[in-house]
Amino acid sequence: MSEVRVRIAPSPTGALHLGLVRTALYNWLFARQQGGRFILRIDDTDAQRNMSEVLQPILDGLRWLGLDWDEGPGVEGPNAPYFQSQRIDDHKAAVARLVASGHAYYDYATTEEIAAERLAAVANKEGVFRYSRRWMAETPADRVRFEAEGRKPVVRLKMPTTGALVIDDMVRGRVEFEWQREQDHVIQRADGTFLYHLASIVDDHAMGITHIIRAEEHLSNTPRQIFILQSLGVELPRFAHLPFVAEPGSRNKLSKRKIRVYMKNRDFSDLVARGNKVAATLNLETGPDTFSPVVVDFYRQTGFLPEAIVNYMALLGWALDDKTEHFTREDLVRAFSLERVNKSPASFDPGKLMAFEVRHMLALPVERRVELCLSFLKQAGLDAAPDKVAAIIAAAGDRIKVAGDVLDYVDFFTADDKLTRDAAAFAKEMGRPGTAVYLAKFRGVMASIVFEPAALEKSLQDFVAAEGIRGGQIIHVLRLAITGKTVGFGLYETMAILGRESVLARIDAALREAGI
RNA sequence: GGCCCCAUCGUCUAGCGGUUCAGGACAUCACUCUUUCAAGGUGAAGACAUGGGUUCGACUCCCAUUGGGGCCGCCA
The missing domain is CATH 1.10.10.350 (Arc Repressor Mutant, subunit A)
Structure with a gap:
């Protein structure tokens, strides 16, 4: 049995979203429990600018949550580089092999011609659009001929047209896809760059990933990735498709663009109000993209405990039994299993998150709470005496739910x-x-x-x-x-x-x- | 439109054919305690989407319907 190797492969977007946190956490827990390795790869593209600006919040957030990676940016490792944009030689080689073995082909259709075929397919109510392969180059002579017409080729997968693919998903069980429903997906653009589905699976293989644990949205994309791997004659990893983290009170995927809708949820707006109070006292930036309960940095800045978030997020889609709820990080590593991950989406409940926060806060030794609160008082420009802060914390009980709440008591330090x-x-x-x-x-x-x-x-x-x-x-x-x-x-x-x-x-x- | 996935209290869930008129947690409500606000204590309300099967027996298995979500890009 070879070593377990899992990964998360976020694209750098400037913020660590809760959905990614949950995926990262499950990968991390699985790796730690199996004595395997947790790898962080950045699925960036050449086009991305200000890399450090968009990447740093994700790295900081993961570190803050204690989800340390064994290989990846900042720690490196034997499979470097850990940025997709720096692995194009691999992608190029893979595509060359695919073409050579007849599993992919140069296609000289223009986007207009493809669009016309697609339109016709819809008009005929065919259901699936399948490319006619009319501009597929089968011989070098075809290539010369098409190019003489001034056409530029993309590379497409030559997908099977019969039979079915059965995936034994670790959370979903048996899932079947008919090959004839699959399309000849493009894997390399006319400008020579590669598409995500090619690059991602090629990188996964190059990095020796044994288990691909990712969000459900990728389930439908799995056949084409498996086809690539099979065509390359390579061993397949196991797959585990996790359910979505959904919006408060709904089954829709949690999105950072819908904060205004979520504000109708009372617990959610309470959470925002609490954060805004801290932000106002400390003059923090409160842009909707970074200072929002959908993004991890919000919690760090308002003084949440990372262990509370980890505990809560672990339970969003997984449960050990009918009563155990309070988990330390170590407990989780011990108890976690993919077999007990649920299939249905779990909606994010800010009120319950808060309950976990309070529980973990109260479980902390007083000195630790003093330390946390002190740092917030300091940020507010107060030179508070630890004794006095300790006394305030003792008297406050669970009124101080997040460390930033100590700022409700700055009056103890103002001039009489x-x-x-x-x-x-x-x-x-x-x-x-x-x-x-x-x-x-x-x-x-x-x-x-x-x-x-x-x-x-x-x-x-x-x-x-x-x-x-x-x-x-x-x-x-x-x-x-x-x-x-x-x-x-x-x-x-x-x-x-x-x-x-x-x-x-x-x-x-x-x-x-x-x-x- | 085609394909794929999902379906237990408002929410997270337990349940893997009978020991469950469905258990826990968060939230809610009532009462209580009380110098305020919390907390605490006691209690209440609250769910197997629907319809067919299979079975002696179904929340649990199968099928259909309905509902929700996802994927079908020269996006990641």
Whole structure:
């Protein structure tokens, strides 16, 4: 049994799309589990410009997710080069062999002539269009004759016209195609360049790929690739065609061009809102092509945990059993199998992704969470003390779902007299009879007590009892005074984190603001 | 239009002929707890697309229909 070798072969498009992430993940898991190699090849074309600009986000995204490749850009390996555009000698040799063995031919039809045949086929309701091979050059003499007419040749596959191809797909099982439905596909253009289906399968073979695990959209293209391999007299790899990652709440393929439609999904728009909040605080670029929940960079920039995304994406089309959901990367490597990959498309559910994010975040040691949050506070220009951040994280509980959420609490670090308050809520509370007096009085009490949650709670309760009021009459105004908000975590924890000095200063500022 | 693929709660799924009036998770709803917001606790609602077979028995096997998706390029 030879070593398992799998690959992903993205074309560089400037962003790492979730669909590619899922394909990459399944390839990676399969390779790691089988002790094989995971290869990254870039299916670029000569025409592509600004290579590093369009490639870098994909490389960065894969690395961030921990999907490290054993061969490919940046690590190289024995099958270099890992860019399709640099392997044209192989493609050229393959086409030459195909022509020599009679499995491909020079075709001198013009695009207009082909179009006319296709049109006629449609008019006759023939179903499949099959090229007549009228301008096929069968002998060198034909070539000379056609060229004398000023024609330029493409190279076409001479597809079989009888029989059927049976593919034993690792996720779909037996799939059958009749050869007569297949066309004489072009594999080399008139200008000498090669087409994707030729280049891709030739590269796969040259790189010793044993399992081609890719999206379902390639299933219909498999016969022509197998024909090429068979014609070359070469061993076939196994195929596994994965279902699509679909849109939220639908079976359509997830696309980065339909963000506006997805925004109708509440979980999706919540996700975007969360990202935008972080982006606004940090002045991040929020172009729809890069800062979108369909693209991995969005998650990195808003402070998601890569392990949460990996866990969630693994379950989008695969399940171990009826209850196991929480997986670490190691768990997945151990448990994954192509046999248990589902056949039907799985729609991306932003709400469930968030649930995995929270679970993984809570499972992290506090120091690690502090570290992550600290980096966001730093990006916001705050020189926060780790102790204080740790205290905030402890008090916040699962309110900090993604590391970027810590920016909701920048008020803990702003100057005491610079705090902005929810004016309407503050005015409403201060409007209640006696409130200002209670606030001022309790300020006096706090000047001399220990600033710990338990002690603070006791003194507030004593104060409430002594004054004969209900807790709510002082608690709400106090929260508004020291945080400026009506919502937040436990009041006593909040006060303890701020410390006596800040709390007193903020109450003073609040009283001043209220004109007292 | 031809071919290929797919079909269990809103979503992700378990189920590989009988132990399932279909189990779990996310979301939803109600109640509860409560100094706010979360969280927590308790509970509820919610699915085998349809029609034929096969079988003693079908969510599970077969066929058809319907619905969804994909591929049919001198795109990748």
